[in-house]
Amino acid sequence: MTVTSRITAQAALPEHPDNGVERGFVDTQAIVFAAKRLDELASRWPESRYLNVAVLRALLSLVQRDPERAQVGFDAWEVAAAVRDEYVRGWAANDLREEVAAKVREHWQKLIGQTWPKKEEGVRQHLQGAGIEFMPVLSRDEGGGQGNPTRYCFALEPFEAEDRRVDEERPFEPVDGKVSDVSVCVSSARQQISYICEDVEDASWLARTFAQGFQLAGWRRHVFRGVLLFGILIVGLTALLVPMTLLVTRSVSGIANAAFAAVVFGYVFWATLGTLLMLHRWRIALAPWWMQSVDDDRLVEWRCPPRHTDKSIKAVRYTAKCPLCGGKVVARSGSFMLAWKLVGRCEEAPAAHVFSFDHVRREGVRIT
Numbered sequence: 001m002t003v004t005s006r007i008t009a010q011a012a013l014p015e016h017p018d019n020g021v022e023r024g025f026v027d028t029q030a031i032v033f034a035a036k037r038l039d040e041l042a043s044r045w046p047e048s049r050y051l052n053v054a055v056l057r058a059l060l061s062l063v064q065r066d067p068e069r070a071q072v073g074f075d076a077w078e079v080a081a082a083v084r085d086e087y088v089r090g091w092a093a094n095d096l097r098e099e100v101a102a103k104v105r106e107h108w109q110k111l112i113g114q115t116w117p118k119k120e121e122g123v124r125q126h127l128q129g130a131g132i133e134f135m136p137v138l139s140r141d142e143g144g145g146q147g148n149p150t151r152y153c154f155a156l157e158p159f160e161a162e163d164r165r166v167d168e169e170r171p172f173e174p175v176d177g178k179v180s181d182v183s184v185c186v187s188s189a190r191q192q193i194s195y196i197c198e199d200v201e202d203a204s205w206l207a208r209t210f211a212q213g214f215q216l217a218g219w220r221r222h223v224f225r226g227v228l229l230f231g232i233l234i235v236g237l238t239a240l241l242v243p244m245t246l247l248v249t250r251s252v253s254g255i256a257n258a259a260f261a262a263v264v265f266g267y268v269f270w271a272t273l274g275t276l277l278m279l280h281r282w283r284i285a286l287a288p289w290w291m292q293s294v295d296d297d298r299l300v301e302w303r304c305p306p307r308h309t310d311k312s313i314k315a316v317r318y319t320a321k322c323p324l325c326g327g328k329v330v331a332r333s334g335s336f337m338l339a340w341k342l343v344g345r346c347e348e349a350p351a352a353h354v355f356s357f358d359h360v361r362r363e364g365v366r367i368t
């Protein structure tokens, strides 16, 4: 049976008889394929140890087993049973029916509210890279009364309708160039890679606002400006101390102290906020130290219209698969040889497998 991605399988059945290969239509095979790919991705998320990801993966396994019901949904007890069968043995096994439903709802809300928004962009790019033209849509169909329980649903929406931004993010794509063609040419040309934008894992509380995208609007914009202005003011005042001490004391040590303080304040300001101050010009840069983790691979990206819907600053990671050894290429600072430039370095061979990094086209070519 072939159905449009936006109409439920059941609803589509009478009006849409089997119409084979027509473009823009997706069958249950596509649902199974997308669910399988998403499950593979979810299994590698660092959050995969949490129950909300287990709930997602349980739903995905139900979808793969019974794709015709994907869009109508599965009830909480089916989801809980799948969690038990495949991920967490004995989970909610001895609870009352209402308690099971409440637990599934609680983890679903965590999934939709916290985990999924962070993963969505990377999932979209992964699926596009795999030649899948549809984006999974997770939803909950609120039930009511006896015999009509809340259902957890999985559907596919075409990329174009789901998010126009995707087209704008790849403005230099050839007109007929489907993403699947790109991935084929990437694997054949061993010198090219395509990057995936991933979320920042385990961010500290301060970095988390940027990991979720710091919207430059309303009070946030004023706070952001205020912090930058305050920093500039402090540096300016300490710099002013140098000529002041010169006037007042004329002692060499006093002037040296004032100059030293000015340099220290200047450096601290630059290291802490310099990147954010310059970001509207640089567009993408290595994130300041207070956003980094041990790996030092977090970047900050200035996002604004027309490529993005809102003006925001987002902490991100860009990764790709190394075409030379299969290792993980991560975009990071170019260090000594390529200072001021971001490059993609393979984790297996950081000095030998180096690629350029273009965050707009999400592409790179080998440079060493």
Ligand SMILES: [Zn+2]
Pocket: 322, 323, 324, 325, 326, 327, 346, 347, 348, 349, 353
């Ligand atoms: Zn490599």
